[in-house]
Amino acid sequence: MDIAVVAVILLFGTFFLFLALGVPISISIGLSSVISVMVATPLDVILYTSAQRLFSGMNSFALLAIVFFIMSGSIMNNGGIALRLINLAKLIAGRLPGSLAHTNVVGNILFGSISGSAVASAAAIGSVMAPLQAKEGYHKGFSAAVNITSSPVGILIPPSGVLILYSLVSGGTSVSALFMAGYLPGILMGLTVMIVAYFISKKNQYTISEKIGLKEANRIVLQSIPSLLLIIIVIGGIVGGIFTATEGAAVAVFYSLILSLIYRSLTWAHLPKIFGETIVMTGIVLFLVAVSSIMSWAMALTGMPDAISSGLLSVSDNRYIVLFIMMILLLIVGIFMDLTPAILIFTPIFLPIVVQLGVDPVHFGIMMVFNLAIGAMTPPVGSVLFIGCSVGKVSIEEVIKPLSYFFVALVAALFLVVYIPSITLVIPKLFNLL
Known part of the structure; x- marks a missing residue:
């Protein structure tokens, strides 16, 4: 049997065996590699080279962007920014049937576009919206499902640490292009959730919020402008070439900290907690990046990507069929694996194949992140699912049925993104980033 085939069987066989035995995913990646x-x-x-790879995998200035975006998300989650964005979301979506559900979705879109974190959005927006929806008679499972399925919008809409990670793993795909490419698919994800929520709300006759007067509307908009300015400053600065993604992330930390202190919802006493959260999350992400670099070396040394590519292309050399197979595989992977390790493992495997078939790396990155974001909503390892159930005070069993409706709709939206490249690429082309 060919060495590459044996290596593939050993790599993925031992990897999933370790996972089944309860070994942490980062350790499983390193040992199986x-x-x-x-x-x-x-x-x-192997041992000497693996040690080198552990260090070189983390020795990247661009990885600091992920650290800073994690910190800015933590600051926003603790800094009262969410409440002002929820008020703006009420103004935008408040006259639809099931107004509070739509407010939840729009709130997650707005907060996600600032924090770049699905978990932070689920916690910050969900903790405010869940009691309000319960008071209005919304089914707890439905409310939690809306929050869970709209929170991952922040992974697609910039600033997004996951897109920065994909840029690094893919060999330097433009961060600016990825950021611009994420807007329409992210909005599509949010609109898909709103459409499903609309029909469920209509069926259950959920309430429509009272109309907000002009004076109150002006006050809400004015209060939300400082928070929304962060998007213009950070994303505008990165796309305009004023600063790099890493510098933009540092600006996001500084701006969100100052804004939270001005709002007086954050004090200096909160900083140790924020630093602690940042250190823990950063440690998890960077160690995953480090051990994944060992896996990348193992795959390159044994010729695994070529073996997998030959296997896939032997089924079909039609790009649409190959993409369909990849998306189904990633949907299955997303059920059992968190988004970050999945990006680190499968990008080096799948990207050369799709590039060979003429797929733009930016387009593939967005469809891959969209796909794996759906996995963050599903049991048994969906981080957003657990946070959403926790803040919604609902069991996973209660949320599964309403969640399934949203899951089906989001998979349909995923394939729109996969098979209509212009949804992803039109904005980067407008900014001459492609």
Whole structure:
């Protein structure tokens, strides 16, 4: 049997075995990578090279952008910014049937476009909206499902640490192009949730919020402008070439901290908690990046990408069929694996294949992140699912049925993004980023 085929079987066989045994995912990646490469290299060379790869995998200035965006998301989550954005969301979506559900979705879009974090959005927006919806007679499972399925919009709409990670793993795909490409698919994700919520709300006769007067509307808009300015400053600065993604992330930290202190919803006493949250999340992400660099080396050394590419292309060389197979595989992977390790593992495997078939790396990055964002909503490992159930005070069993309606609709929206490239690429082309 070919060495590459043996290495593929060893890599993924041992990886999923370790996961089934309860080994942490980062350790599983490292151990399975070392085992797979033993078919081609002596153990002493593997250990020496793996140590080098651990260091070199984290030795990247661009990774600081992820650290800073994690910190800015934590500041916003603790800094009272969410409440002002929820008031603006009420103004935007407040006259639709099931107004509070739509407010939740729009709130997640707005907060996600500032924080770049699905988990932060689910916690910040959901904790405010869940009691309001319960008071108005909304079914708790439905309310939680709306919050869970709209929170991942922040992963697509910039600033997004996941898109920065994809840029690094894919070999330097333009961060600016990825950021601009994420807007329409992210909005499509939010609108899809709103459409499903509309029909469910209509069926259950959920309430329509009272009309907001002109004076109150002006006050809400004025209060939300400082928060929304962060989008213009950070994204405008990155796309305009004023600063890099890493510098933009640092600006986001500074701006959100100053704004939260001005709002007086954050004090200096909160900073140790924010730093602690940032350190823990950063440690998890960077260690995943480090061990994934060992996996990348193992795959390159044993020729795994070529073996997988040959296997896929032997089924079909039609790009639409290959993309369909990849998307189904990633939907399955997303059920059992968190988004970050999935990006790190499968980008180096799938990207060369789709590029060979003429798919733009920016387009593939967005469809991949959209796909894996759906996985963040599903059991048994969906981080957004657990946060959404926690803040909504509802069990996973209660949320599964309403969640399934949104899941089907979002998969349909995913394939619109996959098969209509202009949804992703039109904005980057307008800004001459492609």
